[in-house]
Amino acid sequence: MRPSASSVPAIRHRLQAFGDGLKRRQDVVRGIQWGVVALYAFLLVAPVAAPNGVLSGLARFSEALFWGVWWPGVILATLLFGQFWCGLLCPDGTLTEFASRRGRGGKIPPWLRRAGWPLLGFAWLTVCEQLTAAHHSPRATLLLLGGASLLALLTGLLVGRGKRVWCRYLCPLSAVFSLLSRYAVLHFRVDRAVWDAAPRQPGNSVDCPLLLDVRRLRSNEKCSMCGRCSGHRGAVRLALRAPGSEIAALAGGEGDPRRWEALAIVFGLVGLCYGALHWRGSVWHAALLALPAPGGVSAAWAVGAALLAILLPAAVIGGSLSLALLAVGGTQERAVRLAYGLIPLAGVGLLLGSLEYSLAILEREGVRVAQLLPALRALILAPALFWSARLGWLQLRADVPGRLLPGAALAIHSATLILLAACYQFAPSAL
Ligand code: SF4
Numbered sequence: 001m002r003p004s005a006s007s008v009p010a011i012r013h014r015l016q017a018f019g020d021g022l023k024r025r026q027d028v029v030r031g032i033q034w035g036v037v038a039l040y041a042f043l044l045v046a047p048v049a050a051p052n053g054v055l056s057g058l059a060r061f062s063e064a065l066f067w068g069v070w071w072p073g074v075i076l077a078t079l080l081f082g083q084f085w086c087g088l089l090c091p092d093g094t095l096t097e098f099a100s101r102r103g104r105g106g107k108i109p110p111w112l113r114r115a116g117w118p119l120l121g122f123a124w125l126t127v128c129e130q131l132t133a134a135h136h137s138p139r140a141t142l143l144l145l146g147g148a149s150l151l152a153l154l155t156g157l158l159v160g161r162g163k164r165v166w167c168r169y170l171c172p173l174s175a176v177f178s179l180l181s182r183y184a185v186l187h188f189r190v191d192r193a194v195w196d197a198a199p200r201q202p203g204n205s206v207d208c209p210l211l212l213d214v215r216r217l218r219s220n221e222k223c224s225m226c227g228r229c230s231g232h233r234g235a236v237r238l239a240l241r242a243p244g245s246e247i248a249a250l251a252g253g254e255g256d257p258r259r260w261e262a263l264a265i266v267f268g269l270v271g272l273c274y275g276a277l278h279w280r281g282s283v284w285h286a287a288l289l290a291l292p293a294p295g296g297v298s299a300a301w302a303v304g305a306a307l308l309a310i311l312l313p314a315a316v317i318g319g320s321l322s323l324a325l326l327a328v329g330g331t332q333e334r335a336v337r338l339a340y341g342l343i344p345l346a347g348v349g350l351l352l353g354s355l356e357y358s359l360a361i362l363e364r365e366g367v368r369v370a371q372l373l374p375a376l377r378a379l380i381l382a383p384a385l386f387w388s389a390r391l392g393w394l395q396l397r398a399d400v401p402g403r404l405l406p407g408a409a410l411a412i413h414s415a416t417l418i419l420l421a422a423c424y425q426f427a428p429s430a431l
Helices: 007-024 026-049 052-081 084-089 091-102 117-132 138-158 165-170 174-183 192-197 245-252 259-278 283-289 299-329 332-340 343-364 370-398 406-425
Strands: 186-190 236-240
Touching: 007 026, 007 236, 026 052, 026 084, 026 091, 026 138, 052 084, 052 138, 052 174, 052 343, 084 091, 084 174, 091 138, 091 165, 117 138, 117 165, 117 174, 117 259, 117 299, 138 165, 165 174, 174 245, 174 259, 174 343, 245 332, 245 370, 259 299, 259 332, 259 343, 259 406, 283 299, 299 332, 299 406, 332 370, 343 370, 343 406, 370 406
Parallel strands: none
Antiparallel strands: 186 236
8 A cells, every 4th residue: 555645754754763863862772782782692602501401491592582583584674674683783783893993993905895705604604504403503503693793703803993894795694685675665865966065064974884985875785774874964864765676776777786696696595595494394305315425424425415405406496597587688687687686586585484493483382383384475475476576577678688579588587486486385394
């Protein structure tokens, strides 16, 4: 339902006031951030350190909070509203910025600015999480999440002056969040004309912790929605936009579609996440895990088989999607833009995979929810399928492919999306 004409200015005003409030009340934001750091540290360390009697209850609580509430909640919030988690609540962000204000303040080396680190880190974390079943093991959770926090702290100590270099260039989760947030309905909108016309005030520059050029900000990609630029020169405000409008704008030549990001969407966000989260209940997954080791059982062979069980579906799904998009687009450039249209469906696929953790935890506690899974999947997949189809259609309409008739391109694109949605809908559940 569209908001009525009279409610639009009210929504706009409230959003702007919220953004300005974030900037004005940094003291409150910081207090909340340190509260989250304390809770996070307690839930990570206490289940490992607590005596046995207390351990089981605490470990179950922290498992439910990390894997049942936090992970699906952050994915959904980022897809719908942008990376508020990163800018306002993430403990790693708080730690790295705190360390950076007191650390060595070194220059950021060029190798650290390379684009692939977050994606490599995300693939590493996903594979390790599956191999160690970290969601069931407080020790493995401490090792994986705590290890990432230590790296964030170390990065802050070594480079940047009061900035979040970790969040901008290294954080593994930013590989996913920066893609999902392109679809979000909120963003910090910059009016370049107002910015340029505003009188200069010496010493009044934006303290963007992500080191972004706020004057040229057009994308949610790296913005952590911290609000520190809100109201700057009267030109920046938190604003509403149509879902997926940033992706749709690629059709009009706006934005900066990148080949490696398209590969990250098809092989990472779709393929790797499917292999890690949706394939665990399949007979093929079990068959790969049970591959007999030559010359008897060996730990290295078991790890290799587990890796293969994740990477094989990732390669097959990512490869098939790439070929389908190339066939529809006719050129690499169009296929890259079409890949961005997969974000709503792929994001929801990731959300469904993580929601299975929540359902598994509820089942273990005696709440019978497994039978709800098909309906839940259909309910969540339907709007995402619509939005991905719409975004693809906008790309195709703007730039009709050379080799295929528009009707044929649309048919192949729709069939590809429906097949992908069916893969999520009928994925063998491990519940
Ligand atoms: S552009 Fe920078 S300062 Fe502004 S909200 Fe985003 S991260 Fe914060």
